[in-house]
Amino acid sequence: MSYSFLQHYWCFIVALLGALLVFLLFVQGANSLARSLGYTEEGRRLVYNSTGRKWELTFTTLVTFGGAFFASYPLFYSTSFGGAYWLWMAILFTFVVQAVSYEFQNKIGNIVGPRTFQFCLTLNGILGPLLLGGAVATFFEGSNFIVAKENLLALPGEAGGGSVVISSWANASHGLDALLNPWVLVLGFAVVFLARVLGILYVMNNVDDEDIRSRGSVRLVGAAVPFVVLFVAYLVHVLTKDGFAYTDEGLIYMEPYKYLHNFIDMWYLSVLLLVGVVLVLFGIGKTIVSKNYIGGIWPAGIGTVLTVLALLLCTAWNHTAYYPSTADLQSSLTMVNSCSSEFTLRTMFYVSLLIPFVLAYIIYAWRAMDSKKLDRKELAESHHTY
Amino acid sequence: MMTFLSAVDWARAQFALTAIFHWLFVPLTLGLGLIMSVIETKYYRSGDAFWRRAAQFWQRLFGINFAMGVATGIILEFEFGTNWSNYSWFVGDIFGAPLAIEGIVAFFMESTFVAVMYFGWEKVSRGFHLASTWLTWIGATISAWWILVANSWMQYPVGCAFNPDTMRHEMVSFWQVAFSPFAVDKFLHTVISAWVIGAVFVVAVSAWYLLKRREAEREMALKSLRIGAIVGLIASVGAAVTGDESAYKVAQVQPMKLAAMEALYDGGNDVSLTGVAWVNPFEQPNYKEEHEAPLRLAVPNGLSLLATRSWHGYVPGVNDILKGYTREDGTREPSAQEKMARGRAAIQALADYRRAKNEGASEDEAAAYKQVLMDNFQYFGYGYIRDESELVPYIPVNFWAFRIMVGLGTLFILFFAYILFLNWKRRPTASGSVYPRWLLVAAIVLLPCAYICSESGWLVAEFGRQPWTIQDMLPVTASVSDIGSSAVATTFWLFLVLFTAMLVVEINIMLKQIKRGMKEVKSEK
Numbered sequence: 001m002s003y004s005f006l007q008h009y010w011c012f013i014v015a016l017l018g019a020l021l022v023f024l025l026f027v028q029g030a031n032s033l034a035r036s037l038g039y040t041e042e043g044r045r046l047v048y049n050s051t052g053r054k055w056e057l058t059f060t061t062l063v064t065f066g067g068a069f070f071a072s073y074p075l076f077y078s079t080s081f082g083g084a085y086w087l088w089m090a091i092l093f094t095f096v097v098q099a100v101s102y103e104f105q106n107k108i109g110n111i112v113g114p115r116t117f118q119f120c121l122t123l124n125g126i127l128g129p130l131l132l133g134g135a136v137a138t139f140f141e142g143s144n145f146i147v148a149k150e151n152l153l154a155l156p157g158e159a160g161g162g163s164v165v166i167s168s169w170a171n172a173s174h175g176l177d178a179l180l181n182p183w184v185l186v187l188g189f190a191v192v193f194l195a196r197v198l199g200i201l202y203v204m205n206n207v208d209d210e211d212i213r214s215r216g217s218v219r220l221v222g223a224a225v226p227f228v229v230l231f232v233a234y235l236v237h238v239l240t241k242d243g244f245a246y247t248d249e250g251l252i253y254m255e256p257y258k259y260l261h262n263f264i265d266m267w268y269l270s271v272l273l274l275v276g277v278v279l280v281l282f283g284i285g286k287t288i289v290s291k292n293y294i295g296g297i298w299p300a301g302i303g304t305v306l307t308v309l310a311l312l313l314c315t316a317w318n319h320t321a322y323y324p325s326t327a328d329l330q331s332s333l334t335m336v337n338s339c340s341s342e343f344t345l346r347t348m349f350y351v352s353l354l355i356p357f358v359l360a361y362i363i364y365a366w367r368a369m370d371s372k373k374l375d376r377k378e379l380a381e382s383h384h385t386y
Numbered sequence: 387m388m389t390f391l392s393a394v395d396w397a398r399a400q401f402a403l404t405a406i407f408h409w410l411f412v413p414l415t416l417g418l419g420l421i422m423s424v425i426e427t428k429y430y431r432s433g434d435a436f437w438r439r440a441a442q443f444w445q446r447l448f449g450i451n452f453a454m455g456v457a458t459g460i461i462l463e464f465e466f467g468t469n470w471s472n473y474s475w476f477v478g479d480i481f482g483a484p485l486a487i488e489g490i491v492a493f494f495m496e497s498t499f500v501a502v503m504y505f506g507w508e509k510v511s512r513g514f515h516l517a518s519t520w521l522t523w524i525g526a527t528i529s530a531w532w533i534l535v536a537n538s539w540m541q542y543p544v545g546c547a548f549n550p551d552t553m554r555h556e557m558v559s560f561w562q563v564a565f566s567p568f569a570v571d572k573f574l575h576t577v578i579s580a581w582v583i584g585a586v587f588v589v590a591v592s593a594w595y596l597l598k599r600r601e602a603e604r605e606m607a608l609k610s611l612r613i614g615a616i617v618g619l620i621a622s623v624g625a626a627v628t629g630d631e632s633a634y635k636v637a638q639v640q641p642m643k644l645a646a647m648e649a650l651y652d653g654g655n656d657v658s659l660t661g662v663a664w665v666n667p668f669e670q671p672n673y674k675e676e677h678e679a680p681l682r683l684a685v686p687n688g689l690s691l692l693a694t695r696s697w698h699g700y701v702p703g704v705n706d707i708l709k710g711y712t713r714e715d716g717t718r719e720p721s722a723q724e725k726m727a728r729g730r731a732a733i734q735a736l737a738d739y740r741r742a743k744n745e746g747a748s749e750d751e752a753a754a755y756k757q758v759l760m761d762n763f764q765y766f767g768y769g770y771i772r773d774e775s776e777l778v779p780y781i782p783v784n785f786w787a788f789r790i791m792v793g794l795g796t797l798f799i800l801f802f803a804y805i806l807f808l809n810w811k812r813r814p815t816a817s818g819s820v821y822p823r824w825l826l827v828a829a830i831v832l833l834p835c836a837y838i839c840s841e842s843g844w845l846v847a848e849f850g851r852q853p854w855t856i857q858d859m860l861p862v863t864a865s866v867s868d869i870g871s872s873a874v875a876t877t878f879w880l881f882l883v884l885f886t887a888m889l890v891v892e893i894n895i896m897l898k899q900i901k902r903g904m905k906e907v908k909s910e911k
Contacts, residue, residue, distance in 0.1 A: 053505055056497035059456065064489030066463055071486035074478020074554075081464060082471025082867030089468060089877050092461055093884075099457035100888055103449055109898030111891055149553050152472070152864070153737040155730055155769060164770065165472050168868035340479045341549070341556040351487050358494045365498050365518070368510050383442055384449065384504040 006345035007335045008317065010072035013352055015312035017065040018136070019305045022191065024058040025129050026297070027051045029199025031098075032125030032192075033223075034118070037203060037215055042376060045106070045386070048121070050206045050374050051199070052102040052386040057362070059099065071348055075147070075338035076323055079167035083145045084135075084175025091131045098124035102386045125199075126192060133191025137184040139315040140238055140259070142326035144170040144177055147333075170327035187234045193227035197284060198304065201297040204287065208373035217288060224284045238311075239263070244324035244332055252321050252332045262314045269317075273310035279303025394866050396874035397469040402848070403878060404461050406841060407885045411455035413840050416530060416577055417584015418448050419523035421617055423516075425610070430516045440606045442507070443904055444588070445519070447896060449504060454892050458885065469874065473855050473865035480546050480557045481536055484564070488532035496525030530580075531573050538569035540856050541847075542639045548763055550739050550756055555859070571635050572847075575628035578621050579840060582798055585618030586829075586836040589805070591900055593829035596819050603903045611821075612809055619802035625795055630692065636850075637693035637701065640857060642777065643850030645704045646784035648689060649679040653703035653711075659688025662789065667782045673704045679785075704781075708774055720765075722774040729769030732762035767854065770864040779852040787845040794839035801832060 001009075030037065030051045038044030070077040081088050097120040104110050105117035149166050171177055178184050200223060204216040243258020255261070263270045283300025286293050316322035321332035339345065372378075379385055391399070422444040429437030463485060467474050474481075502510060502518035510518070539545075545562030546555045557563060592611035595603040637644045644650070649665050650657065651673040663679035665671060671679065690699040694714075702711050702719070710721035720728070735758035742752040771777060808820050819826075851857060855865040 053501050056456070056501065057494075059460065060489065060493040060497040063460055063463055063493055064486070066467075067482065067486035067489040070463075070467070070474065070478055071482030074475055074482055077467045077478060077482065078471035078474035078867075081467025082469075082474070082869070085468055085867070085869050085873060088464060092464055093880070095460055096457045096884065099460070100453045100892070103453035104891055104895060107450070107895045107899070108902065109891075109895035111894050112887070150737075150740065152476075152553060153733055153740070155733055163868060164864045165866065165868040166475055167471050172870075174869065174873065340482065341552070344479050344483055344557045347557065347560045348483055348486060351483075351490060354490060358490060362494060362498050365502050368514065369502060369506055372509065378508075381508075382505065383507050384446070 001346060001349065003342040003345070006342060006349060007339050009349060009352075010068075010339065010345055011316045011322075011335050012313065013355075014065065014068050014072060015309050015316070016305075017061060017068055018312050019308035021058070021061045021065050021132070022136075022194070022308045023198065023301050023304045024054070024061050025132070025191070025195040026198035026202040026301070027055045027058045028098075028125040028128045029192075029195030029197065029223075030125075030203050031121040031199070033196055033199060033219060034121065034125075037200065037212060037219060039211065039215060042379070043209070043212055044118075045379060046207050046209055046212060046374060046376065047203055048102065048105070048118075049379060049386050050203055053369070053374075054202075055098065055102060059095065062095065072340055072345060073333070073335075073338045074340060075167075076333050079145055079147060079333065079338075080135075080143070080323065082165075082167055083169040084138075084143060084178065085169075086173070087131060087135060087175030087178060091128065091135070094124040094127045094131070098128070106386060125195070129191045129195040130188040133188035134178055134184045136191070136312070137181075137187035137234075138178050139312070139322055139324075140187075140241070140243075141178070141181055141183055142244065142324035142332075143175075144173075144327045145325050145331060146170055146328045147325070147331040183234065183237055186230050186237070190227060190230035190234055193223050193230065194304065196223035197227055197280075198297065198300060201283060201287060201300050205294045205297045206370065206374055208375040213294065217291075220284065220288055224288075228281075244321035244329075246319050246321055246332070246334050246336075248319075250334070250337055252324075252329045252334070254329075258320060259314055262318045262320060265318050266314070269310045269313055272306050276303040276306030276308075276310060280307065391871060391875070393869055393871040393874055394863050396871050396878055397866050397869075398862060400874055400878040400881065401462075401465055401469060403882060403885070404458060404465060405844065405848070407889070408455065408458040408462055409841060409844050410837060410889070411451050411458065412526075412530070413580035413583040413837075414451045414587055415448070415455050415526050416523070416580035417582065417617075417621075418444060418451070418587060419526055419584070420581055421584050421588050421610075421613060422448055423520045423523050424613060424617070426516050426519050430512055436605065439904060440610060441519075443606065444610070445503060446899060447591070450892060450896050450899065452500065454888060457888065461881070467867075469867055469869075470855065470865045471867035473860060475554060476860055476865070477543075477546075477555045477856060480539060480543075480555055480563060483557065483560070484532040484536040484539075488529050492525050492529035492532060494525075495521055496529060499525065527577060530577050534573045534576055535564055535566075535569045537847075538566055538572045539563055540854075541572075541851055542566060542568035542635075543856050543859055544568075548759075548766070550736055550759060551743070553736070553740075568635050568639065571628060571632045575625060575632045576843075578624040578628055579795075579843060581617055581621035582625055582795075583836045583840055585614045585621060585802070586798065586833055588614030589618065589802075590829045590833040593821070593826040594900065595903065596821065597823065597826045597830075600903060602905070606904060608819075611805070615802045615805040615809065618798065619806055622795060622798040622802055626799065629792075629795070633692055634695065640851060641702050642704065642707050642779065643784070643846075644693060645702065645707060646779045646781045646850050647788040647846060649781055649785045650689070650701065650703040651679075651705055652677055653701045653706045655690065655698050655700050656687050657689040657693075657699075657701040658684035658686045659692060660684045663785075665782050665785045667786055669782070670778070671781055673778065673781065704778055708777065722768075722771075722777050725765040725768040726771050726774065728762040728765040729767060729771070731769075732759050732766045733769040735759035735762065765858065767856070767859045767861055767864070770861050771853070776853050776861070779850050783849045784846055787842040787849070791839050791842040791846060794835050794842075798832070798836070798839070801828070805829075 034044050034047040038047040101117035101120040105114040151166050154164050200216045200220045204213050239260040242254045242256050245255040246252045279299040280303035283296035287296035316335050321334045323333035325331040426441040499518040499521040544566045545559035547558045549556050592607035595607035661683045663682035665679045687697045693701045700714050708722045712718050735755050739755035853861040
C-alpha cells in the first residue's frame with residue numbers, strides 16, 4: 001500500500017461516511033414534516049417514534065464522520081472547525097437539542113412541554129440538513145481561510161511575535177459568509193428537500209398506517225419537485241464552473257470545467273452518479289405512481305449514497321483541492337497537503353476493516369427490529385415510546 | 387467580564403463546562419448499565435417476570451440519562467477543532483485516531499443495541515435482548531477506553547515523533563499510544579469509579595422506596611439495593627487501588643501535578659502525605675515564600691511511599707521543579723528557566739531548518755539545524771511559556787479536589803461495606819427493613835456526593851496538567867483557534883444556558899419517573 005493509495009482510500013472512507021450521513025438525514029427530513037405527515041397527535045407520535053428508533057445512527061455517523069476526518073485529514077479539521085466557527089457551532093447546536101428531544105418530549109416531568117422539544121426536532125430537521133448541505137457546498141465553492149504553518153514559530157514576547165495559530169479565517173464572519181453565496185444555499189436547500197423526500201419514503205416504509213402513507217404520497221411530490229430542480233441546478237453549476245486543481249508539486253490553480261473534467265477522467269464516478277440519480281428518481285417516481293409501493297426508501301437511499309459519494313470524491317480525487325481557499329489560493333487543502341502521516345493512515349486502514357463487520361451487525365439488528373412495521377397498536381403497548 | 391478574559395480562558399472555560407456536564411451523565415451510563423445488565427441476566431437465567439420488570443425500570447432511568455450524555459458528548463469531539471485548532475493540527479495525526487476508532491468500534495455498537503434494548507422486548511428473543519443490553523454497556527465502556535486513551539496521551543505523550551518537515555507530531559507506534567500504562571490506569575480508575583456512581587444511584591433510589599414504604603417497589607428496591615451495594619463495594623475498593631496506581635504514575639510523569647495536589651512547595655526525602663491543611667481556595671498560595679501550607683496534618687513518609695514506592699523516596703515540590711533538582715538515580719531535572727531557554731532554542735532551530743529548506747540551503751546546514759531542534763525538542767512546549775509562574779497549576783483547586791475525591795471515595799467503601807454487613811446479618815429494624823432509617827437517608831444524601839467525588843477527580847486530572855494541552859509539548863496558549871474571545875464567550879453562555887435548562891428538565895423527569903416507580907413498567911404479555 002503506497003501513501004497515495006492510503007490517501008485515496010481514506011478520502012473514500014470519509015466520503016462514504018458523508019454519503020451515509022446524507023442518507024440518514026431522512027430522520028431530520030421526516031421530523032421537519034412530522035406535523036403535516038402525522039396530522040393528528042397520534043400520527044405525529046408515530047412519525048417521531050419511527051424516526052426516534054434511528055436518530056442515534058444519524059448522530060453516530062455524524063460523529064464518526066468528524067472523527068474519521070480528524071484522523072485522516074487533521075489540517076481540514078483544524079482549519080474548517082476552528083475557522084468556520086459559527087457555521088459548525090450552529091450545526092452542533094441543532095443536533096444537541098435534537099438528542100434529548102425524543103426522550104424528553106412526552107415524559108412526565110417535562111416542565112417545558114412537549115411542543116418545545118417538537119420545535120427542537122423541527123428546527124434540527126430544517127437547519128441540520130441546510131447547514132450540512134451548505135458545508136458540503138464549500139468543497140466546491142471555497143472558503144475564506146488562510147493557512148500559515150510558520151505562525152507556529154512565533155516566539156512569545158519577541159518583536160513580530162504575533163499569533164501562533166496556523167489556520168485563520170480571513171474575515172470576522174467565521175463561516176457565516178458561506179451562506180451569502182447563493183450556490184451554497186442552493187445545495188443547502190437541495191439537501192433539505194432531499195432529506196424530506198427520504199424522510200417521507202422512510203416513514204411510509206416503516207410505519208404501518210394508511211393515513212400516513214396516503215399523506216406521504218402527496219407530500220412526496222411537494223418535496224421531490226424542489227429537490228430535483230435545486231439539485232439539477234447545482235449539478236449544472238458544478239459541471240460548468242471553474243475548479244480548484246493542483247500540480248504534482250502542490251501548486252494550486254484554477255482550472256476551467258475542472259469538475260466536468262473530473263467526471264470525464266474518472267468515468268466510474270460518472271457511472272456512480274448516474275446510477276445514483278436514476279435510483280433516487282426511481283424510488284420517488286414509483287412511490288408516487290404506485291399506490292401499494294412502500295419500498296422507495298431503498299432505491300432512493302442507495303441512490304443518495306452513490307450520488308453523494310460520487311460528488312464528494314469529485315471534489316478531492318484527480319488532483320483537486322477539496323477544501324479550496326478563496327482568500328489565498330495556495331492555502332487550499334488537498335488530499336496530499338492535509339492528510340495524516342503514512343503510518344497513521346495505514347494503522348487506520350486496518351481499523352477500517354472492521355467497518356463491514358459493523359455494517360453487518362447493524363443490518364442484522366435492524367432486520368430483526370423492523371420485521372414488523374410500527375403501528376398504533378405497538379405504540380399503545382410498547383414498553384418504551386417517545 | 388467578557389473583555390477581561392482571553393480567548394484561551396474562554397476556550398478552556400467552554401471545554402471545562404462541556405466536559406463537566408458530559409461527565410455528569412457518562413458515569414451513570416457506565417455504572418447503571420452494568421447493574422441493569424446484571425439484573426436482566428437474572429431474568430434471563432430465572433425466567434422470573436419480577437427481574438424483567440426490574441430491568442425495565444432501571445433501563446427507563448438509564449434512557450433519560452443516556453440522551454443527555456449523547457447530547458453533551460458530540461460537542462466535546464468537535465470542540466477540539468472549533469476551540470483548539472492549533473492543537474488539532476499539531477497532534478491530529480495521533481489524537482484523531484482514537485476518536486475515529488471510538489466512532490467506528492464503540493458508538494455504532496452503542497447506538498444500535500441501545501435501540502434494541504429499548505424497543506426490542508417484544509421483537510427479539512430473550513437472549514438477543516440480553517446480548518443487546520450487555521453490548522450497550524460494552525459499547526459505552528469501549529468508548530470510554532478510546533477517549534481515555536486520547537486523554538492519557540495528552541498527559542503522557544508516547545508512541546510519537548516530531549516531523550520538522552510537516553511541523554507536527556506523528557504516530558510511530560499505535561500500540562504504545564493505545565496501551566500506554568498511563569491509559570490503562572486512567573481507564574481502570576475512571577470506569578471503575580463510574581460503577582461507584584451507578585451503585586450509589588441504584589442504592590439511593592432503592593433507599594427512597596424503602597423510606598417511603600412503597601409496597602409496589604419494596605422487593606425491587608431490596609434486591610436492587612443489594613446488587614448495587616455489591617457492585618459499589620467492589621468498585622469503590624477497585625477505585626482506591628487503581629487511584630493509588632494512577633497517583634504513582636502522575637508522580638513519575640507529571641510531578642508538578644502531584645506537587646499541586648499535595649500543596650507541596652518544597653520537596654525532599656521522607657515526605658509526608660497531607661491529610662488536611664489550610665490552603666485558601668480563592669487564591670494561589672505564595673509557594674515561593676511559604677515552606678508548607680499552614681495547619682498541616684500529615685501521614686509521615688506517606689507521600690514518599692505513594693510517589694516512589696519507598697518510605698524514604700525523593701518527591702520534588704513546586705519550587706524544586708521550578709529551580710531544577712537531582713533525582714535519586716543521579717539524573718538532573720533542569721530548571722524551568724533552562725527548559726524555557728531550550729524550548730526557544732528548539733523553536734528557533736525549527737524556524738532555521740524551515741528557512742534553510744525553503745531557500746535550498748545545503749543538506750548539511752539543514753541537518754545541523756535539525757540536530758539542534760532534536761537536542762532540545764524535549765522542551766519544545768516550554769518555548770511558548772512567557773513566565774515560569776505559568777508552569778504552576780492553580781494549587782487550591784488541585785489540593786481540595788483531590789481531598790474531596792479521596793475522602794468521599796473512602797466514605798463509599800465504608801458505606802457499601804456496612805450495607806452488606808447488615809444484609810449479611812439480616813437484623814430487621816422496627817420498620818421491617820434490614821436497614822436503619824438513618825442509613826437510607828444517608829444513601830440519598832450520598833448521591834450528590836458521588837457526583838461531587840467524580841467531578842473532583844476530573845478537576846484533579848485536568849487542572850493539574852495546566853498549562854499543558856500536551857505535557858511539555860504544547861501549552862494551551864499555543865493550542866487555541868484564531869477566534870475572538872467574544873465569539874467563544876457567546877457560545878459559552880449559550881451552551882451554559884442550554885445545558886442548564888436540559889439538566890433541570892432531565893432531573894425533573896428523572897424524579898417523576900422514580901416517583902411513579904413500577905407503575906410505568908408494563909407487565910409482560
